[in-house]
Amino acid sequence: MKKQKIEDIFSSMEDFSSVPPPELWSQIEEKLDKPKKKKRVVLWWSAAACLLLGLLLPSILHFTNSSENINLNNGNLENNTNSVVIDKEKNEIHNNKDLNKNKNTGKTIDSLHENAAKNQFNTDSQIQSQETSVAETSSKNKTSKKDSKSKIAVPANAPNQSVAYQNSGSEEKAIVKSSKKSSAVVSANVPNQSVAYQNSGSEEKSIVKSSKKSILGNNVKSSNKGISEERIAFGKQSKFNSNAKKQLSNSIFEEQIAAKNNKNLAFNNQRYSTNNSSFANGNTYNSNNAVSGKNDTKRTDKAVIIKDDLKITNSLSKTESMQLAELQNLEKGILAPEKEKEEKEKKDNLINKKERWAVAVFAGVASSENTKNEKTLGNVNDSKQSNSYGVKTKYSINKKWAVGSGLKISELGQSVANVSYLSAKSNAFFNPGTLNADSNNSPVVSADPTSQGYLFISNSTKEALKNENVQTGKLDQNLRYVEMPLEVSYSVFNKNKASINLNTGGFVGKLISNNVALDGHSIGENMNANDYVYGSTLSSTVQYRVYKKTNVFVEPAVNYYINPLNSQSFNQFQWGLNFGLNVNF
Amino acid sequence: MKDELEKYIKLCIKNDREGQLKIYQLFSPVLYGICLKYMKNEDDAKDVFQEAFVIAFQKISQYKFEGSFEGWLKRIFINKLIETLNKKKKESFFLDVFDPDTDFIEEEELEAIPIEQEKLLEYIRDLPDQYRTVFNLYVFEKMKHREIAELLKISEGTSKSNLNRAKHILQKRILSIKNFKIA
Numbered sequence: 001m002k003k004q005k006i007e008d009i010f011s012s013m014e015d016f017s018s019v020p021p022p023e024l025w026s027q028i029e030e031k032l033d034k035p036k037k038k039k040r041v042v043l044w045w046s047a048a049a050c051l052l053l054g055l056l057l058p059s060i061l062h063f064t065n066s067s068e069n070i071n072l073n074n075g076n077l078e079n080n081t082n083s084v085v086i087d088k089e090k091n092e093i094h095n096n097k098d099l100n101k102n103k104n105t106g107k108t109i110d111s112l113h114e115n116a117a118k119n120q121f122n123t124d125s126q127i128q129s130q131e132t133s134v135a136e137t138s139s140k141n142k143t144s145k146k147d148s149k150s151k152i153a154v155p156a157n158a159p160n161q162s163v164a165y166q167n168s169g170s171e172e173k174a175i176v177k178s179s180k181k182s183s184a185v186v187s188a189n190v191p192n193q194s195v196a197y198q199n200s201g202s203e204e205k206s207i208v209k210s211s212k213k214s215i216l217g218n219n220v221k222s223s224n225k226g227i228s229e230e231r232i233a234f235g236k237q238s239k240f241n242s243n244a245k246k247q248l249s250n251s252i253f254e255e256q257i258a259a260k261n262n263k264n265l266a267f268n269n270q271r272y273s274t275n276n277s278s279f280a281n282g283n284t285y286n287s288n289n290a291v292s293g294k295n296d297t298k299r300t301d302k303a304v305i306i307k308d309d310l311k312i313t314n315s316l317s318k319t320e321s322m323q324l325a326e327l328q329n330l331e332k333g334i335l336a337p338e339k340e341k342e343e344k345e346k347k348d349n350l351i352n353k354k355e356r357w358a359v360a361v362f363a364g365v366a367s368s369e370n371t372k373n374e375k376t377l378g379n380v381n382d383s384k385q386s387n388s389y390g391v392k393t394k395y396s397i398n399k400k401w402a403v404g405s406g407l408k409i410s411e412l413g414q415s416v417a418n419v420s421y422l423s424a425k426s427n428a429f430f431n432p433g434t435l436n437a438d439s440n441n442s443p444v445v446s447a448d449p450t451s452q453g454y455l456f457i458s459n460s461t462k463e464a465l466k467n468e469n470v471q472t473g474k475l476d477q478n479l480r481y482v483e484m485p486l487e488v489s490y491s492v493f494n495k496n497k498a499s500i501n502l503n504t505g506g507f508v509g510k511l512i513s514n515n516v517a518l519d520g521h522s523i524g525e526n527m528n529a530n531d532y533v534y535g536s537t538l539s540s541t542v543q544y545r546v547y548k549k550t551n552v553f554v555e556p557a558v559n560y561y562i563n564p565l566n567s568q569s570f571n572q573f574q575w576g577l578n579f580g581l582n583v584n585f
Numbered sequence: 586m587k588d589e590l591e592k593y594i595k596l597c598i599k600n601d602r603e604g605q606l607k608i609y610q611l612f613s614p615v616l617y618g619i620c621l622k623y624m625k626n627e628d629d630a631k632d633v634f635q636e637a638f639v640i641a642f643q644k645i646s647q648y649k650f651e652g653s654f655e656g657w658l659k660r661i662f663i664n665k666l667i668e669t670l671n672k673k674k675k676e677s678f679f680l681d682v683f684d685p686d687t688d689f690i691e692e693e694e695l696e697a698i699p700i701e702q703e704k705l706l707e708y709i710r711d712l713p714d715q716y717r718t719v720f721n722l723y724v725f726e727k728m729k730h731r732e733i734a735e736l737l738k739i740s741e742g743t744s745k746s747n748l749n750r751a752k753h754i755l756q757k758r759i760l761s762i763k764n765f766k767i768a
Contacts, residue, residue: 006752007724009759013705014725017614018621024635025609031639032605 355549355584356396360406362555362580363389368412374569376416376475377458381571384476386411388576394489402489404503409512412533412564413478414571420470421518422455454523473519479529479564481509485537497545502538507559509533528565535561535572543582551582590654597645605642612655613638616662622721623666625710637665663726667736670714700762708758715739716751723748 366388370381392406457470487505494500510532514525539557546552555578564570590611596604616637620630641661648657709717718737722728723744728736730744737744 006755006759009700010705010709010724010755012702013622013709015615015618016622016702016706017618020613020617020634021631024631025606025613028609028635028638028642029602031635032600032602032642 358394358396358582358584360392360394360553360580360582361390362392362553362578363387364555364576364578364580366410366559366574366576368414368571369573369575370414370571371573372569376414376569377419377456379416379418381569382415382417383571384413384415384478386413386478388578390483392485399494400491402491402501404487404489404505405485408483408485408507409480410483410509410559410574410576411478411480411513412561412571412574413476415477416475418472419475419518420457420461420472422457422469423471454518476515476517476520477526477570478513478515478517479511479526479533479570480513480515481533482512483507483509487537487539489541499541499543501541501543503541503557504536504538506534506536509535509561526565526568528568530563530566533561533564535559549584551584553580553582554578555580591650594645594648594650594654597642600642608642609638612658615655616658619659619662620666621706622709622725623663623670623718625714625717629669633662633666633669637662640665663722667718670718671737673714698759698762700759704762708755711758712751712754716747716754719744719747720751720755 364387365385367383367385369383374381388408388410390406390408390410392404392408394402394404396402456475485505485507487503489501489503491499491501511529514529516523516526537557537559539555541553541555543551543553557576557578559574559576561572561574564572593604593607593611597608613634617630617634620634620637621627624630624633641658644661648654709720712720715737719733722733722736723730730741730748733739733744734741739747
């Protein structure tokens with residue numbers, strides 16, 4: 001007997017080809033309709049735009065704000081004669097007070113400047129205050145615009161969601177329908193199988209006739225190519241049709257009816273091959289090719305046909321068992337795993353489409369830290385604990401990326417121990433002109449009318465002064481802001497009910513409270529504080545779904561404030577830990 | 586035929602669906618056959634088939650109308666198949682251990698018996714991933730061990746031993762049928 005190498009035995013496999021299942025083309029079409037790269041590019045651009053916006057907005061505000069601050073500072077130098085910080089060029093406190101009284105008589109009382117200490121500001125400072133109010137209103141306008149945009153965005157998005165839901169709902173219905181149809185086809189097929197077996201010994205003529213019929217049924221012109229080619233042609237015909245499954249199942253149904261009438265084997269073979277291509281994709285190339293290849297010989301030799309029939313019955317038993325298994329699955333209402341996957345994916349998509357928005361309320365603790373070991377009046381700035389709370393909203397662009405914003409009340413502070421100071425009340429007659437206060441690092445405090453005037457001096461000045469009246473105390477400074485962050489969020493983990501997101505972005509804050517306290521007693525405001533601050537934030541959200549669309553989360557965060565004060569060292573770094581509740585919709 | 590093919594390719598470059606369909610109709614059986622030979626199960630073969638076709642249509646503008654278009658398509662498919670198998674290999678931590686029993690086995694010539702294509706395909710797909718890949722590349726793509734080694738990022742020696750082991754396994758399978766038939 002002739003001997004062969006392994007390569008020679010497998011050489012027939014070199015040009016092996018198999019007709020792919022018809023549904024693959026539609027899936028390829030779907031993928032071609034959605035260019036992935038473009039999506040990614042859009043995603044990256046949107047993320048970059050958000051970051052850029054987050055950084056640009058605060059910087060613009062900062063520069064406009066800093067110009068105002070310069071004016072204010074000038075105003076302070078020129079006009080804030082009641083300041084407790086002693087300047088060499090300034091007059092004595094007594095004289096100032098008298099002058100202020102005179103000035104106040106000629107001024108119109110501004111409702112905003114009812115405070116006696118603030119009445120000293122002349123018309124310049126009033127103008128400046130107007131400017132700041134203008135700035136405030138402009139910023140308000142900006143924020144209101146944003147609000148209006150976001151409000152528009154919600155209803156605009158809502159119909160899309162509903163449309164998507166409806167569409168996907170209809171798709172689901174379609175799947176259910178098609179599955180029902182296919183199950184109907186399979187069940188209708190069962191009696192025909194028995195017919196096929198009964199007629200396994202049918203004659204050559206009937207086979208030829210039936211093959212012709214099947215060819216006609218499939219709109220194939222050539223009948224000489226054999227059943228295997230017919231099957232391929234059938235596959236081609238049906239797979240390029242958008243309603244392939246329906247047509248296929250319909251044609252199967254028609255053929256089955258015809259099979260009942262004609263009762264011939266070849267026709268049933270044809271039907272088996274079509275059934276296999278639609279239901280048992282896994283083995284279409286296995287037994288059916290063998291069957292169809294052998295069917296070609298039936299036309300010429302009857303003896304061969306009989307042999308082949310026996311083989312066919314063997315191969316049919318395999319396909320039959322597969323079909324029966326499929327049938328059982330369908331009868332039990334179990335869909336094919338692929339369909340289940342698709343449905344799951346669709347459901348996931350639905351959830352994602354439904355839950356694009358999220359609103360959260362949160363509260364937590366924060367600590368302002370001195371990372372650069374900066375000093376005030378020769379003493380190290382200590383950290384200061386505070387609390388923060390707020391609301392935020394998030395919009396998911398896709399499964400991984402989201403953008404968010406909101407409003408947050410946060411406090412930045414610092415505490416300086418052993419600060420040396422002179423009380424104006426206890427030292428009414430000292431000559432401040434002789435003192436060399438560390439003006440760069442000392443907090444410029446506008447006196448609260450209820451408190452006394454204080455002069456803060458540096459440690460070096462204190463030693464030089466050797467004044468018995470110099471006292472030491474703890475100076476606390478708190479700056480409270482209402483902040484609006486703009487964040488980009490990336491989901492690093494999302495499984496079952498738990499998720500972890502990394503968030504980064506920028507924020508802009510408006511100063512709403514400014515307090516300086518000495519030994520626990522409020523003594524006024526820090527005049528160096530900027531009305532607007534901006535900074536960057538980095539946080540991580542660990543979230544857990546507790547009920548339907550409600551989640552609880554913990555959010556450790558670090559914030560960096562770029563410009564809390566104008567010309568004084570201040571804690572700029574803040575870490576925080578927020579706890580909150582989040583609702584998706 | 587050649588002119589028609591060029592026409593369809595040009596339509597594909599314009600992202601024309603009709604052209605894409607024609608190309609699919611012409612080449613899908615051969616390319617699906619390749620996918621079936623390289624992947625262990627049919628679901629994976631279908632996935633790679635889809636992805637590779639999408640890549641082919643996206644990159645079709647890179648085809649310079651030089652050489653066989655079918656060869657160009659096959660190259661895309663084989664690259665995608667190997668990429669997918671490499672990913673799987675990383676997941677499964679495939680460990681290639683030297684086995685003197687199979688690595689130095691002499692190839693035996695077998696008696697010529699007719700075996701159906703489906704059976705042969707089944708034997709190929711039953712091979713371990715790396716053996717199957719090397720066997721496919723060597724036997725069907727006519728690649729040299731050096732080329733296979735470069736493509737799969739393995740040594741030439743590994744490629745040779747993988748091929749030997751693949752042949753050894755296939756030989757055993759074929760012999761078992763023969764014995765079964767005799768019995």
